[in-house]
Amino acid sequence: MPVINFNIAQWRAWAPGLESVDDWQAWSRQPVALPSCDAAPDVSFLPAMQRRRLSRLARMAFSVGWPLADGRPDLPLVFISRHGETPRTFDILSDLAADQPLSPTQFSLSVHNAVIGLWSIMRGETSEMTALAAAGDGLEHGMLEAAALLAEGAPAVLLVVTEEQPPEAYSAWIDDVPFPYAVGLLLTPGNNWQLSLNSTSDELSKAHWPHALNLLRTLLGQQTTCQHAWKNRVWTWQRNL
Amino acid sequence: MSELHREIKELIIEALGLEDISAQDIGDDQKLFGEGLGLDSVDALELGLAIQKKYGIKIDADAKDTRNHFSNVASLAAFVTAKQAA
Numbered sequence: 001m002p003v004i005n006f007n008i009a010q011w012r013a014w015a016p017g018l019e020s021v022d023d024w025q026a027w028s029r030q031p032v033a034l035p036s037c038d039a040a041p042d043v044s045f046l047p048a049m050q051r052r053r054l055s056r057l058a059r060m061a062f063s064v065g066w067p068l069a070d071g072r073p074d075l076p077l078v079f080i081s082r083h084g085e086t087p088r089t090f091d092i093l094s095d096l097a098a099d100q101p102l103s104p105t106q107f108s109l110s111v112h113n114a115v116i117g118l119w120s121i122m123r124g125e126t127s128e129m130t131a132l133a134a135a136g137d138g139l140e141h142g143m144l145e146a147a148a149l150l151a152e153g154a155p156a157v158l159l160v161v162t163e164e165q166p167p168e169a170y171s172a173w174i175d176d177v178p179f180p181y182a183v184g185l186l187l188t189p190g191n192n193w194q195l196s197l198n199s200t201s202d203e204l205s206k207a208h209w210p211h212a213l214n215l216l217r218t219l220l221g222q223q224t225t226c227q228h229a230w231k232n233r234v235w236t237w238q239r240n241l
Numbered sequence: 242m243s244e245l246h247r248e249i250k251e252l253i254i255e256a257l258g259l260e261d262i263s264a265q266d267i268g269d270d271q272k273l274f275g276e277g278l279g280l281d282s283v284d285a286l287e288l289g290l291a292i293q294k295k296y297g298i299k300i301d302a303d304a305k306d307t308r309n310h311f312s313n314v315a316s317l318a319a320f321v322t323a324k325q326a327a
Contacts, residue, residue, distance in 0.1 A: 104286035
């Protein structure tokens with residue numbers, strides 16, 4: 001059974017209306033779907049010329065990641081999103097369908113590693129950065145990447161997992177984003193947490209909330225374990241008390 | 242400020258998402274790229290597209306003088322006027 005160990009030194013999360021630890025604590029006790037809205041997190045810490053092109057997805061990633069990276073130069077980043085910039089993709093495809101020329105800005109920022117590219121430029125950060133899209137257990141694959149970086153000697157690794165509310169046209173296929181959200185974890189070497197992988201042939205029931213938010217509920221609550229299954233993989237997060 | 246100059250400034254602000262800037266803030270002869278307004282290469286492509294769409298003109302990205310046409314609002318206005326007359 002493969003196992004990795006790490007500490008979660010700090011975390012941040014954002015969803016419409018949920019910003020502070022208190023907000024998330026209240027949500028964790030009684031999770032509810034959030035009404036859809038256009039609210040985006042405040043990223044006024046970025047100069048106006050730099051933030052003007054940021055989509056909500058990028059703003060979410062920056063808003064949870066920036067404070068965690070504060071005072072930590074040379075911080076590797078693992079960025080995870082299953083669906084990525086679906087609103088940009090949809091706009092581009094709509095232009096194509098209407099025989100319109102494509103917006104160079106939309107196109108250049110629609111690729112999956114656009115956010116880490118912007119992060120690198122805006123922070124002058126040249127550490128390792130990875131953008132992952134790994135279906136239903138992207139968070140765990142991102143943790144593996146982060147654990148490898150920690151094992152290589154990185155004093156800390158920043159992990160950001162975020163999903164944007166997809167345009168209505170995708171609703172028949174995308175059923176795991178009840179509302180936009182981002183979670184940032186500052187990971188350091190240690191043994192406070194362990195993540196292990198087992199396989200199963202049973203069909204396991206799907207969690208009601210996105211897995212990153214279930215993990216947040218574990219972080220905020222008294223539970224010591226949190227399980228997540230995808231295909232034949234069962235991931236167990238264990239907090240050592 | 243002529244009508245065309247104002248229109249081009251509005252187009253720059255709208256196409257490039259310059260939220261905090263109004264048409265009055267952009268000088269006719271102010272450099273658009275690098276120092277000056279501070280636009281970059283992605284802006285150049287986006288602005289080229291917006292100009293082509295709005296004025297129904299064709300811009301040759303490889304032509305030597307294209308860079309000069311895009312140096313400021315006044316040169317862009319002159320370029321649009323010349324192209325529309327052609």
